[in-house]
Amino acid sequence: MTWQLDAGRDLVKSFGDRMALFVRGEGAYLWDGEGTRYLDFLAGIAVNSLGHAHPAFVAAISEQAATVAHVSNYFATLPQLELAARLKRLAGTGDTGRVYFGNSGAEANEAAFKLARLHGGAERPRILALTDAFHGRTMGTLALTGKPYMQEPFLPMVPGVEFIDSTIEALEAALDDRVAALFVEPIKGEAGVIDLPEGYLAAARELTERHGALLIMDEIQTGAGRTGEWFAFQHEGITPDAITVAKGIGGGYPIGALITFGTASDLFYPGTHGSTFGGNALGTAVAGAVLAEIERAGLVQNAAERGVQIRAVIEGLGSPLIDGCRGQGLLIGIGLKHPVAKAVVAAAQERGLIINAPNDATIRLVPALNIGDVEIDEFAALFAAALADVEATLSEGVVA
Incomplete structure (x- = not known):
């Protein structure tokens, strides 16, 4: 097909060959250029929380685009403030919480990386992350990503990050008073949807508090209700110092956020971080509508x-x-x-x-959150x- 030739000619090769050309979506279904219908149990890799072309998503884009889309971060907008308040409420930050908006999960984790540095200073040069973790592909987030084959073409990495095994014993051995932060995915999605050991998050919270380190939860794939709680850390009854979110909160619109708790909310000060498009009125209006629909339904x-x-x-x-x-x-x-x-x-x-294969021996399913019996029966067949x-x-x- 000609589109395959055009994709090979016009797009960078970092993603490999495109598997199909989709021209339309509705609910849990996609249609390709030849009119073939597909049941979508990937949902844009856990992004399309409401499926495709959901009325709430479409209305939010249309209505906000007709009002104001972007005013820069010198000014505030109602959708931005409303979304920040909603995220704080859903995450349970209390009055001390604050929100930084970016445009992707990687940007959210870049902000979290800087938060860790601000907390650590010269006295806490160590940042811990888990082996086989995935936190992004930018130079900062790649340094947090425990996959050597991804890092190798871009060495040297940003210094200071150490990788530890996903065990409580490794946590106990690694954490000391020179650690600025521990980055954790509650479920390691890109590693093959790998659960952490029982009691891991509680131990991580206790140990980081004991040593004065931040506990930063990467909820980019697990957030927005995907695991059966608004955020996966809530299954364990703990409170982190910060969480990063993206993917499902926008339902298809690119947006990410860093949500801080308690004293971590006071680390950023004017000039320490920013994004031209981060928190724009259009993106925050759409994310607010998506989260409102998840809650309403x-x-x-x-x-x-x-x-x-x-x-x-x-x-x-x-x-x-x-x-x-x-x-x-x-x-x-x-x-x-x-x-x-x-x-x-x-x-x-x-x-x-x-569907999707994060590695050679794992199939990943991340369908829209509003799937029902009809879609599940079709999936089974x-x-x-x-x-x-x-x-x-x-x-x-x-x-x-």
């Missing part, structure tokens, strides 16, 4: 219930390829007994199902067929 609870339902469906398939499920709510990782995840993704797309296709090729020795 009870989609946080729906994520919790549908996650249980989908896990039961997967376990009921009885496929010899499946090696259990991980994650919480509608952030689901399906372990595979063979490194055939990319083949399963390709087979699913051939069947009309969009399509996914079972895709697995059967790959099982057949395995038996024939086609897939290694």
